[in-house]
Amino acid sequence: MSQGSTDDGLSEFGYSQSLDRSIGRFASFAAGISYISILTGTFQLFYFGFAFGGPVYWWSWPVVFVGQLMVALCFAELAGRYPVAGSVYNWSKRLAGPTTSWLAGWMMFTASVVTVTAVVLGYQLTLPQIWSGFQFVGDGTGENDYQLNAVIWGAVLILFTTLVNAFGVKLMTRINSAGVFIELIAAVLIVIALGVNIVNPPSVLFDTGGIGEGAPGGYFGMFLIAALASAYVMYGFDTASSLGEETVDPRRTAPSAILRAVIASFVIGGLILLFAILAMPNLADPALGESSGGLQLVILTVLGGPIGTLFLICVVIAVTVCALAVHTAGIRLMFAMARDNALPGGARLARVDPKRKTPVVPAVLIGVAAVVILLISVGVPEIFTAVTSVAIIMIYIAYLLVTVPLLVKRLRGEWSGGEGGYFSLGRLGLPVNIIAVLWGAAMAINLxxxxxxxxxxxxxSWIAFIFIGLVMGIGLLWFRLRGRHRLGTLPEHVAKQIEQEAP
Structure with missing residues (x-):
């Protein structure tokens, strides 16, 4: 059997197969949709969107979907052509120069670590509403009760995701797939349960309720803020391709997994938000715009205690697999960059455990870094909230470092799309790519x-520019002075046939 057939074309990119290729179609789809995580995102951010936009905030969901679908379509084409770990980094590497691709990977990796921390805080938003005993620190009303309890639960979840990822991809995908299956079933049941309890007319979706009066930009200005709640949810679909080296038939599986994850999230998540607004008896309740209320309050109010609690348990499961997927994506990105010796200590970071077929050191380092960020957040929740918000901007920028070079290739006539019969946008590629770039730039500015x-x-209030400027500046300084001179696939990861051809 040829090398190309055993590694699904990985030797084409100069790499040997070192990870465990065992991920099937559903597990690939589950990786993408668990990163987006319908229940995690909608339940964690509904209060924010509703506070600034009221019921009309719902319209931001389809707007964000259309924009992100354009990005996902570009990524699907790339996933079919370059099924390599660390998707954004490796795609950019083949579309642009080393500095651009390194920056894309660096921004995505840094954002992923912060995102792990942000996701695990979802436990604190939900667990105490299931049972007051989950509030270990005080009764939740003390000055630091909420933050300290969030850190404890967050650290527990990070420990779990670290151990699972260090054990191997098979265990990760089994847990992730089971969690996604439960999440999807629960999400559909929530849609049905809320749908049969609708009490408000559709006209409420056009009622601004006086929001924005006297504010700069009026309601539109407030809607742009509310839209951040949707923008914070619908990303991470590239995870399906980031696991390309561990996916069976990745050139066909990953593109469909990316698109299915985005579309399924839009449909089910959009219906949850829509029916929640239409089913809530009192839309004027101020608790709807508070982190202690939000969508959790809607579920408990509309569906009652036992059933509402059962659904909140499903939300906890969704938060768990979301954190697991984000952690996994960060590991694959660190591994991909380290394998090219693009990070300090590359050989150690890129080492794959021979028994478990997974990079263990990156799993531990990301877990430790995420816990450290949690601990730093205690007592300064404003700075933590700001930094986690900025992390999402960095992901949008990383996406732009892929879609912009791809657009340049198209405009130069250097991109043919679906070679080998794999997913291709054909003539739609150019307009889709243009929209993807314009959308990404507009959302990065809005964020x-x-x-x-x-x-x-x-x-x-300028933390986005300060934090991103520091991350980019420090990273590029190291790369330009030292990192770029060391680039090159580590010997232990070079494809065997290339080794044999070398003089």
Whole structure:
């Protein structure tokens, strides 16, 4: 059997097969949709969107979907052509120069570590509403009760995701797939349960309720803030391709997994948000716009205690697999960059455990870093909220570092799309790519805009520019002075046939 047939074309990119290729179609789809995580995102951010946009905030969901679908279509084409670990980094590497691709990987990796921390805080938003005993620290009303309890639960979840990822991809995909299956069933049941309890007319979706009066930009300005809640959810679909080296027939599986994850998230998540608004008896309840209320309050109010609690347990499961998927994606990105010797200590970071067929050191390092960020957040929740928000911007920027070079290739006539019969946009490629770039740039600006409502007053309102500037500056300084001179696939990861051809 040829090398190309055993590694699904990995030797074409100069790499040997070192990871465990065992992920099937559903597990690949589950990896993408668990990163987006319908229940985690909608339940964690509904209060924010509703607080600034009211019922009309729902329209941000389809708007964000259309924009992100354009990005996903570009990524699906790339996934069929380059089924390599660390998707964004490796795609950019083949579309642009080493500096651009390194920056894309660096931004995505840094954001992924912060995102792990942000996701695990979902436990604190949900667990105490299931049972007050889950509030270990005080009764939740003390100055630091909420934060300290969130850190404890977050650290527990990070420990879990670290151990699972260190054990191997098979265990990870089994847990992730089971969790996604439960999440999807629960999401559909929530849609049905809320749908049969609708009490508000569709006209409420056009009622601004006086929001934005006297504010700069009026309601539109407030809607742009509310839209951040949707923008914070619908990303991470590239995870399906980031696991390409561990996926069976990745050139066909990954593109469909990316698109299915985005579309399924839009449909089910959109219906949950829509029916929640239409089913809530009192849309004027101020608790709907508070983190202690939000969508959890809607579920408990509309569906009652036992049933509502059961659904909140499913939300906890969704948060768990979401954190697991984000952690996994970060590991694959670190591994991909380290294998090219693009990170300090590359040989150690890229080492794959011979028994478990997984990079163990990156799993541990990301887990430790995420816990450290959690501990730093205690007592300074404003800065933590700002930094986690900025992490999403960094992901949008990383996506732009892929879609912009791809657009340049198309405009130069250097991109043919679906070679070998794999997924291709054909003639639609250019308009889709243009929209993807314009959308990504517009959302990055909207996300980073220095608003006191999002980031706080004073200097911290500029945290997006400060934090991203520091991350980019420090990273590029190291890369240009030292990192770029060391680039090259580590000998232990070079494809065997290339070794044999070398003089």
């Amino acid at each position: 980073a805009w220095p608003r006191a409502d999002v980031y706080g007053e004073g200097w911290i």
